[in-house]
Amino acid sequence: MTRRSSPAARIGKAVAVTALLAFTLFPIYFMLSTAFNARAASGTDALLPTHWTFEHFTTALTDGHFTTYMTNSAIVTVVTVLVSCGLALLGAVAMARFQFSLRTTVLVMILVVQMLPAEALVIPLFLQMKDLRMLNSLGGLVLVYVAFSLPFAIWNLRGFVAAVPRELEEAAYLDGCGWWQMFRRVLLPLVWPGLVATSAFTFVMAWEEFTFARTFLNNEERMTVGIGLQHFFGQNVNDWGGLMAASTMVTIPVVIVFVLAQRRLGSGLVSGAVK
Amino acid sequence: MATSLDEPAAPARVDPAARPRRVRRSRAARPWLLLAGPLLVIAGLLLYPIVRVTVLSFQRYGLKEVISGKPEFIGLDNYREALSGDYLWKTVLPNTVVFAAVAVAGTVVLGTLVALLLQHLGPRLRALVIGSALVAWALPAVTGTYVWVWIFDPDSGIVRRTLIALGMLDPEGFNWFTDRLSFYAIAVLNVIHHGYPFIAITIFAGLSTVPEELHEAAKLDGANAWRRFWSITVPLMRPVFAVVTILSTIWDFKVFAQIYLMPGGDGSNPDVFNLGVWSYVSSINQNKYGLGSAIAVLLTLVLLVITMIYVRALFREDELQ
Numbered sequence: 001m002t003r004r005s006s007p008a009a010r011i012g013k014a015v016a017v018t019a020l021l022a023f024t025l026f027p028i029y030f031m032l033s034t035a036f037n038a039r040a041a042s043g044t045d046a047l048l049p050t051h052w053t054f055e056h057f058t059t060a061l062t063d064g065h066f067t068t069y070m071t072n073s074a075i076v077t078v079v080t081v082l083v084s085c086g087l088a089l090l091g092a093v094a095m096a097r098f099q100f101s102l103r104t105t106v107l108v109m110i111l112v113v114q115m116l117p118a119e120a121l122v123i124p125l126f127l128q129m130k131d132l133r134m135l136n137s138l139g140g141l142v143l144v145y146v147a148f149s150l151p152f153a154i155w156n157l158r159g160f161v162a163a164v165p166r167e168l169e170e171a172a173y174l175d176g177c178g179w180w181q182m183f184r185r186v187l188l189p190l191v192w193p194g195l196v197a198t199s200a201f202t203f204v205m206a207w208e209e210f211t212f213a214r215t216f217l218n219n220e221e222r223m224t225v226g227i228g229l230q231h232f233f234g235q236n237v238n239d240w241g242g243l244m245a246a247s248t249m250v251t252i253p254v255v256i257v258f259v260l261a262q263r264r265l266g267s268g269l270v271s272g273a274v275k
Numbered sequence: 276m277a278t279s280l281d282e283p284a285a286p287a288r289v290d291p292a293a294r295p296r297r298v299r300r301s302r303a304a305r306p307w308l309l310l311a312g313p314l315l316v317i318a319g320l321l322l323y324p325i326v327r328v329t330v331l332s333f334q335r336y337g338l339k340e341v342i343s344g345k346p347e348f349i350g351l352d353n354y355r356e357a358l359s360g361d362y363l364w365k366t367v368l369p370n371t372v373v374f375a376a377v378a379v380a381g382t383v384v385l386g387t388l389v390a391l392l393l394q395h396l397g398p399r400l401r402a403l404v405i406g407s408a409l410v411a412w413a414l415p416a417v418t419g420t421y422v423w424v425w426i427f428d429p430d431s432g433i434v435r436r437t438l439i440a441l442g443m444l445d446p447e448g449f450n451w452f453t454d455r456l457s458f459y460a461i462a463v464l465n466v467i468h469h470g471y472p473f474i475a476i477t478i479f480a481g482l483s484t485v486p487e488e489l490h491e492a493a494k495l496d497g498a499n500a501w502r503r504f505w506s507i508t509v510p511l512m513r514p515v516f517a518v519v520t521i522l523s524t525i526w527d528f529k530v531f532a533q534i535y536l537m538p539g540g541d542g543s544n545p546d547v548f549n550l551g552v553w554s555y556v557s558s559i560n561q562n563k564y565g566l567g568s569a570i571a572v573l574l575t576l577v578l579l580v581i582t583m584i585y586v587r588a589l590f591r592e593d594e595l596q
Binding site: 013016017020021023024025027028030031034041042043044046047087088090091093094095097098100103106108109110111112113114115116117118119120121122123124125126127128130143144146147148150151154179204207208210211214215226229230238240243244247250251254255257258259262 | 303305306307309310312313314316317319320321322323324325327328331341389392395396400403404407408409410411412413414415416417418419421422423425426428431432433434435436437440468525528529531532535536550551552554555558559564567568571572574575578579581582585586589
């Protein structure tokens with residue numbers, strides 16, 4: 001198709017690509033140019049990086065407490081990913097490999113709980129955590145994030161488990177493996193790509209979650225990055241340079257995870273969301 | 276793409292009756308053993324809270340009741356308060372529904388156009404467009420919202436400064452965040468920017484399953500690109516379009532951080548609340564947990580209806596058994 005296109009079509013395509021890239025990348029460019037610019041107080045001055053500086057980053061890390069916030073978020077995220085993916089793998093194997101009564105019911109339930117809005121869950125969970133004195137506890141946050149990410153993780157992994165040929169499992173049994181041995185030596189390595197994709201989605205959810213973190217945490221020492229950003233809004237003056245520098249630091253891990261998981265992400269999405 | 280969601284049970288290799296009873300029973304228990312952990316977490320932290328929020332919605336539950344721990348059952352009073360008066364019907368519901376409709380339409384249309392564009396690009400440009408879309412997708416909702424707030428900052432934002440320099444705006448400027456139409460226009464821009472990459476990449480993957488021969492044959496019959504899109508691509512891709520549209524609808528109905536983090540969205544400007552923000556501000560900010568729960572239940576019911584349509588769409592594709 002490309003080779004037969006007329007000059008008009010080629011110009012149209014070039015315009016479309018340029019407009020799309022401008023819309024897609026401008027906010028990201030503007031975030032970076034503000035973060036590195038000493039004259040970040042005005043939007044028009046911040047547009048071109050004429051006065052390079054790392055000062056906003058150092059301020060964000062020290063005065064802005066971002067060293068603490070990033071550490072808290074990293075702990076919460078890593079524990080959530082490990083627990084959630086472990087549980088989801090067990091659930092996915094059960095859903096994809098066993099026939100049992102109520103199976104369809106469990107499947108529909110998993111699908112339906114994915115739509116529950118955080119705004120509805122946050123009220124009872126807040127009151128519950130308050131009763132249990134688990135507000136300001138990173139453990140409480142992990143518990144909620146695991147629950148929140150689990151339905152999608154099971155749903156997503158299920159497709160990957162179902163794609164592993166049954167014959168391989170049977171062969172392992174014939175070779176004398178027990179179920180756990182088969183699970184560890186055959187199933188686990190083959191579902192690894194699915195685990196990578198699922199971990200990526202769980203990572204992103206836990207890293208940038210806002211609603212529960214905003215509700216559960218009010219102790220500076222315990223805050224995560226999602227709510228830490230609001231500290232750059234002052235009574236009268238907003239520290240846009242610091243805010244954009246901190247935003248950049250929050251964004252980088254997510255971009256890295258997306259790039260690392262990129263190929264798996266596509267397959268995971270298609271099998272998880274579409275198939 | 277339309278392969279079945281799961282395979283039917285493979286016939287048992289060994290006649291189960293020939294196995295000792297103990298083995299059979301342990302095999303029947305195994306799926307539940309595997310599901311025990313996940314189901315426990317889901318039941319305790321998703322299903323129980325939904326029951327509790329429903330109970331709360333029928334109670335008076337304010338600061339006093341939080342302390343005493345003895346809420347009073349008041350029937351439908353919270354619902355009556357939420358549903359009566361103009362606020363829900365003239366402000367919150369339009370904010371929720373019109374925003375979701377515009378954002379979903381915008382995201383799906385842009386995502387589809389980008390997917391079609393990707394098909395007509397060489398490998399290098401294609402990688403560039405997909406790569407930048409991935410970065411936009413990776414930009415966290417929280418930071419993305421702050422960047423859009425910065426771009427439209429009524430005081431020193433780039434849009435204001437540029438418009439004033441061009442003489443298109445009076446020097447006293449204009450606060451886009453107090454007017455609800457411009458507030459939501461910015462929110463739509465934010466949500467489309469964040470949401471279109473998922474749709475574009477999913478539809479692009481789906482497009483590769485449409486046989487090229489169909490397009491060639493239609494071209495020989497004199498069908499132009501517009502006609503071919505509606506007569507070939509859309510019918511064949513119907514399941515993919517259905518899924519991305521319904522998923523976007525669910526996401527855009529319960530959008531929270533993107534509204535809450537914009538100036539005024541955190542409670543100071545009731546003109547811009549949607550159902551989720553109204554529920555949150557009523558309960559968490561104002562300690563009216565009963566009223567907030569009633570609003571949350573209403574939001575959940577709306578989402579439940581959309582989800583039922585989604586589940587039925589999946590069933591109809593004969594993929595879920």
